[in-house]
Amino acid sequence: MKTHWIALTALTLLAACGGGGGGSSPDPTPLPPSSQLRLNLSPAVDGSVALVATVDGVPSRDLSFQWSQVSGPAVNIANPRSPMAAFEAPQATLYEFQLTITDTQGNVIQAPVDISTTESVAATRIRGDQVVPSGGRVSMRLGRSGDRNQPLQNISWQQESGPGISDMDNSDPELLTFTAPVVTQDTLIRISASASDNGQNVGDNAYVLVTTEPSPVSGALFDSPLTRVIAWNSDSPWADALGRCVYSTQLASSAPCSIETLPLLGQSHPNPTVDQVMERVVVSHPWMGDAFKSFLELRDTHGDFRRLLGAVTAVVISSDVRPSFYWVATGAIYLDPSDLWQSPWQMATINEDPDFRSGFGSDLSFLLPWRYVKGNSYASVYYPPYLEISRSLGALEPDLASLLYHELAHANDFFPSTTWDSINTSTLLQAFYQRSEQNALISDHLTRDLPLQSSEMKALADVQFRGSKATTLQKSYQPDDITAFFSGDRANDDYSYSTSREDLAMLFEEAMMMHRYEIRRDVAVTDLPEQVTASNITVDWGQRGRIGETAILPRLDLVLTELMPSLNANELISGLPSPTQMRSGESWAQNLTLEDATSAPRVQAMPSLLSPKEGRHRHLGKAPDWKVENN
Incomplete structure (x- = not known):
């Protein structure tokens, strides 16, 4: 391994220049024998720091980066393996780092990087110095530290440098989103924000490094800009x-x-x-x-x-x-x-x-909200992104566990453990087509042996989850119509009607959350007012723990037995409580407390200042049969 040691005696700004779209990616560019390392140091007056490193003539996509802190109060570098070291300095003092850059041939540059801050982190500042691909989407938030729940006033966002941005959107005044310009070389953009905080004028700058990336190949599986991984x-x-x-x-x-x-x-x-x-x-x-x-x-x-x-x-x-x-x-x-x-x-x-898909189904006259509950309390809550609050593994566990059970149900539906030794194709996609043609997926068995019945709910799923235009008849459906379609069928969620794959995943997810965590899932049919809150939607029908419905249990038995044979399906099913009926005519919020619900200690209580995490359309998006999504 060749090593070049660079002593930085002068710091120069990374040139901010843009241009048209790039072509195919050339072969990786190695480090020249006499490489010149350049750093851009963001003004560190308020303690929000962004250090950007580049090597003349070598795009960052052909280099590996590693930032390591040498001295100073410990900081959290957002991504120490990127060309930008972004962090918030807890104290006004000197911070020392070691930067190591490696090319694809193993050549290395190492350099010390020092920066002093004159102030600690400001309470109000832009959070989100970041690296994004050319043409990628960007979001930047004007943060409020601690428990500062008072909204900022008179917020204004401006681009201060770099190639022009054409679609800056701050519909949420504290959140800026835009599409990064298309560039032909790594380019730095500076964004500023100003606001009034309790009558005091505040402001901050933030930086976005837009990187050049190879154009997608013909027929690319991913044909839009991707964040580097x-x-x-x-x-x-x-x-x-x-x-x-x-x-x-x-x-x-x-x-x-x-x-x-x-x-x-x-x-x-x-x-x-x-x-x-x-x-x-x-x-x-x-x-x-x-x-x-x-x-x-x-x-x-x-x-x-x-x-x-x-x-x-x-x-x-x-x-x-x-x-x-x-x-x-x-x-x-x-x-x-x-x-x-x-x-x-x-x-x-x-x-x-x-996510633009959150508006699907907005012209219908009903809603099917859902939530996970522990006893008579929410199992998880929504953390407003403007509040800078930490949370424990226990606090994130309900959401992450339900997500993993759902996504991994898909993977094991396609390739359960019983198939691993018998796959004889060169690619997984070929193996999927082979199994699908034979109707050999577990979800195929579910649909063949115990299908869902409601044609109305299946058609509505295209509107709610694929963005299809609602028909006049569908727009006329009232909550009591949906109750009649859904409550007598054997799906545990309306998303189950979108595809047979989601039908299986919803059964598995809800059952495992009850089995492992004693967390039950609420689902209901309500009206759909213009402004939706837990207190102003009225329940027409609903159940807590619908997975325990007698008509659903044979379907669950099939899924558990084939999807995860290491489980004792009979024991799990026998342990499921019967569903608890919600009170018709009362709000979704009022139905949080149900008489026969029992509390259990495993999931810790959430901070009272945070609002419950509601689910409207958890699962969104149109995808081919071999790609399954959820939100």
Whole structure:
């Protein structure tokens, strides 16, 4: 390994210039023998720091970065493996770092980087210095630290430098979203915000490094800009395959990676350890992998998730994944990190770009809300992104566990453990087509033997979850109509009608949440007023723990027996309580307390200042049969 030591005697600004779209990616550019390292230091007056490193003539996509703190009060670098080291300084003092840059041939530059701050972090400032791909989506939030619940006033956002942004949107005044300009070289953009906070004028600057990326190949599986990801464990024997095979615009649908290149985890390790799982984890920010590992080590007490993860090739956790999904074309699950953050600085790295699909079904006259409850309390709550509050693993567990049970149900529906030794195709996609043509998926068995009956609910699912236009008849349906369609059928959720794959996943998710956590799921039919709150929607019909409905139990038995044979399906089903009926005519909020609900201690109480986490359309999006999504 060749090493070049660079002593920085002068700091120069990274040139901010844009341009038209780029072509195909050339071969990786190595470090020249006499490389010049350049740093851009953001003004560090208020303690919010962004250090950007570049090497003349070498795009950052061809380099690996590692920032390490040498001295000063400990800071949390948002992504120490990117060209930008963004952090918030807790004290006004000197901070020293070591920067290591490596090219694809193993050449290395190492350099010390020092910066002094004159103030600690301001209470009001932009959270979200970040690196994004050319043409990618960006979100930046004007944060309020601590318990500052008072909204800021007179907020104004401005672009101060860099190629022009054409679609800046601050419909939510404290949140700015936009599309990064298309650039031909790595380019720095500076954004400013000003506001009034209790009569005091406040303001801040933030930085976005827009990076050049290779154009998508013809027929790319991912044909839009992607946030850069890396193998969480850089020493993983699968690191190179992960980089090419699960989250790249260079992966063509006509040539997915072979099973030999990246097999299912269970094909390599039928009973994987946490460390073996982590060899398959890909992240945009290292903290995401750290959090996922902690969850598996400390909260997967029954080993459910490790066993279920045998049916995937990889776990991708990236700031731009929204909603979460499973894709058989790669064999991976893709997780939205909003269910993993524990600290405010981690939350600030997650893209908040609104999901346009949240408006599906808005012209209907009813709503089917849902929630998970523990006793007569919410099992999880919504944390407003403007409040900078930490949370424990226990606090995030209900949301993350339900998400994992759902996504891993998809993976194990497609490739249950009984198939791992008999897959004889070169790719997983070919194996899926082979099984699908034979109607061999577990969800195929469910639909064949115990199908759902309501044609009305199936048609409405196209409107609610695929964005189809509602017919005049569908617009005329009132809550009592939906109650008649849904309550007498044998689905546990309206999302079950979207596809047979989601039907299976919803059954498994709800059953496992009750079995492992004693958390029950509420589902109801209500009206749909213009402004929806828990207190102003009225329940026409609803149940707590619908998974225990007698008509549903044979369907659940089929799913559990085939999907996770290590479970005792009979024991699980016999332990499910009968559903509790909601009170018609009362609000959704009033129906939180039901007479026969019992409390249990495992999930800790949530801070009282936070509002409950409601579910309207948890599962969103149109996808081919071999790609299944949920939010």
